[in-house]
Amino acid sequence: MTDRSVLLQAFDTLLEPGRFRDYGPNGLQVEGKAAIGKIVSGVTASRALIEAAIAVDADAIFVHHGLFWRGHDGRVTGWMKQRLALLLAHDINLFAYHLPLDAHPVLGNNAQLGAKLGLKPQGTFGEQNLGVIGEAADGRAFADANELSAHVGQVLGRAVTCVDSGSGPIRRIAWCTGGAQGYFESAIAAGAQAFVTGEISEPQAHYARECGVSFLACGHHATERYGAPAVAAHVAGELGIAHEFIDIDNPA
Incomplete structure (x- = not known):
């Protein structure tokens, strides 16, 4: 197990989000349980990915496309309510890194x-x-x-x-x-x-x-299927926690 703050620091140290002008917040987007033993990685924080992470007892999700973007009006309705409700009900942390994940020279x-x-x-x-x-x-x-x-x-x-x-x-x-x-x-x-x-x-x-x-x-x-699992596997290995990549099919 590792602490949520330790995991966040590991991601931030590796990906250096402060270097980038981005379209949304990088880092911890939804706070869940403090102790993390398993992380699931995926491309987008879709409902399907969240449901798959719940099914494998993940404590945290690491994605490239998070929930919050510049220009969204901030209302928690429809698909946003459904995704957030699942994360909060199961106390799952959501970590998202956009441009920093694109840019890492080895794992991005x-x-x-x-x-x-x-x-x-x-x-x-x-x-x-x-x-x-x-x-x-x-x-x-x-x-x-x-x-x-x-x-x-x-x-x-x-x-x-x-x-x-x-x-x-x-x-x-x-x-x-x-x-x-x-x-x-x-x-x-x-x-x-x-x-x-x-x-x-x-x-x-x-x-x-x-x-x-x-x-x-x-x-x-x-x-963009390859950066999230590479980064998550690297950090999980450093911290001694479990990692699983779940690829939700998307024709786009």
Whole structure:
């Protein structure tokens, strides 16, 4: 067992939330029991994840997408009431880290996605240096965007939306997990030949074709499945408590 305050300090020390301008509060979002013996990690603090954590007797939940975001009106009704009611009734702590979890250079979403895809980071770009740029760890170049897309799809186990710029072989690849389509122009400026992220909006298809840089939208959830379990497992191991990752399917 470990104390809630010790667990919070471990997460804060590792992820350094004070370094980031974020869209919501990082750290302990819902206070539960003081003594923690098991933590469940997941991508989003959905009702399904909370229910799954209750079923395995978790004392705490660690996620990337918490409950509270800038712009929410603060009323506890509907889905918010249902989630909070479950957490409070079962005295479960909720820890959430957004941009700090994306950015950790070894255990974060971007680092873990790059490792899964066999990419070697060589630099960062974009706002708060959240984007990563590099090359394949084995030094190879992908023949074109379609070959890269097939590789990413196979690793992630899902279809990829690919806008092929038609510019030929791809060596320099930029990536940023989740809804980072707004980083595309920064990736282009950083010298990328392809950009891998979770989502695509209407303008990015035009930028890809006009700038000669391919764009791959691989799923918001699909690209952000790896940071939360990596961080939670690391901290749980340090503190000698149990950890379990529960992946709630999400087509987004």
